[in-house]
Amino acid sequence: MTDSNPTQQQSEFLASLNSQEHAHNHQLNQFAKDYVTLSLGVGEHSEYFVDAYYGPEEWRPTGDAQSLTSLTQDIKTLCELLTGGDIAADSFLYQRHQFLLIQSKALLFYAQQLAGQTASYERECELLYDAKVPFFDEVYFDDVLRSLDTLIPGEGELNKRFANYRQQFIVSPSKLSTVFDAAIEEARKRTLARIDLPTNENFRVELTNNQVWSAYNWYKGNSYSLIELNTDHPIYIERVIDLAAHEGYPGHHVFNALIEKHLVNERGWLEYSIYNLYSPVSLLAEGSANYGIEVAFPWDERLAFERGVLFPLAGLDPEQVEQYYGIQRQLHRLSYVDNLIAQRWINGDIDDDKACDMLVKYALNSPERAKQRLAFIKHNRAYVMNYNYGQDLVKQYLAKQVADDSHDALWQAFTDLLAEPKTASMMEGT
Incomplete structure (x- = not known):
């Protein structure tokens, strides 16, 4: 208030x-x-x-x-x-x-x-x-799948082979709280070393189920968030840092806290006191939350933290870190599959069954996970492009603001963008 x-x-x-x-x-x-x-x-x-x-x-x-x-x-x-x-x-x-x-x-x-x-x-x-999104078709995704086929161990069809390989990286429910708390603590420490947040900022994490999303940040104002984690499907180890940073530090929680601090409280610009989900600000919100993972945890530092802290806490083999995250890097190239499916489903070119088939083939989802992901796409429609194109656009925009490879300068440019948001056309035109 x-x-x-x-x-x-x-x-x-x-x-x-x-x-x-x-x-x-x-x-x-x-x-x-x-x-x-x-x-x-x-x-x-x-x-x-x-x-x-x-x-x-x-x-x-x-x-x-x-x-x-x-x-x-x-x-x-x-x-x-x-x-x-x-x-x-x-x-x-x-x-x-x-x-x-x-x-x-x-x-x-x-x-x-x-x-x-x-x-x-x-x-x-x-x-x-406010965005014109690049288009990737099956030819692009087939090329990514061929790359993954050479990386994922085992024999047989790629989707089943990946599912079998990935099973060993599930965080057991009994250890999830400990592992997630460690990731949040590290993400918060790294963020507070770079960003001046209100002293009263805080959030609470709750577990939920029967949702189309995997996690959600409900910002309540006064620098406080409620973060819900969906337990409908297993949580794999890579999702721990991703969720801690995306939903918390320096993602949604920090984004909203900075807007409230600088634009609402200091300047009295009350249009920023409301967040319309289906609006241009969502591209920056989701894009910065995704790119913020990389800002807070540069690749080598992330691998070191996974190997030294999270994998042991989760009871996983730290020797698997390099191979697993090499595969994750290739999997990220499949993120634009959601856009292709949303485009064709919204435009009436495919039905639900075809959309699920594409999610199984090109996103390497299980049939059950494909149904949940399609439910998210049908509920949110074009919103899905905010995650991938938003991340790429924020990264490209910040690269133009930073003259060298200084990570300090990147943090500062990232903080400035969160404190004074820009829409896609504003960033594209810079």
Whole structure:
């Protein structure tokens, strides 16, 4: 909950603006309120749309839900007002204006979808997530599978061989808490050495099941998150650091805490107090959370930590680290399979059975895991591209910001991006 009275930090921020920027900021504050209230209104028609909200309680809808027709018209008006805004490109507030405009256009498109408007996968990527995603077809994935075929030990069909090989890297439920706690502690230590977070930041981890996702961060505001881990399927050792970093440090938990600290609390930009799941900010949220794993754990350091700490805690053979993670690197090249399947399923080119067959063949999923993954794709549609293309785009953007191979500089550029988010087109145009 954000106090309606300006904090000292907000007062200092306002005092730093010149008169023209102060007027623009005041106008954007009104647009921000409209954006938040309209987003909350759309959330009345879509259970999972508003992923987090910690703004003024009085902005929440009361009484009967506003109709989608009425909401759509109000969002159109907001987009028109923002499009007609006249903020110079060299203004301190230009990025705030552009971000709010892009987010509002995505809100309009999502409201139209809820009302029954259909769109292709490509249009969803562009209008919901502000992104034009590269295309990879079966020829690309067949090449990756051939590479994996030479790496995975054993005999027989690749999918079954991989499944058999991978069984030895499952973290037993009795050791999961200990192993996961060690990964979180290390990820937190590495992150806090580089990023100044609020002293009260914290999160709680709970186990759950019967979900289409493997893990979820529910940000509650006041630098606090609830992280849920889905136990429907076994958790393999590589997922431990991935989940600790992606959901926690320096991933979703840190991303939301920095936005709340710098943009909501210090500047009073309340459009950032709401996180619409199906919106352009998700590309950065998921992309930075995935790339943040590599930032916090550079490859050699990750292998050393796996070998020296996590594998022993999990009761796994540390001598297997090099081979296993060599295979994981190749498996990552298959991540764009989700995009191909989402594209063809959304566009009506394949049915559920064909989609599951592709997940089994090209993602090396078991039939059961393929069904769960398809359920996630059907529920979230084009959202799946935020993980892979988002990660690649964040990596490419940060590489342009860092003049040399300095890891300190990479951490700083990464932190700056989290504290002042950019959409895909903003990063692509840099």
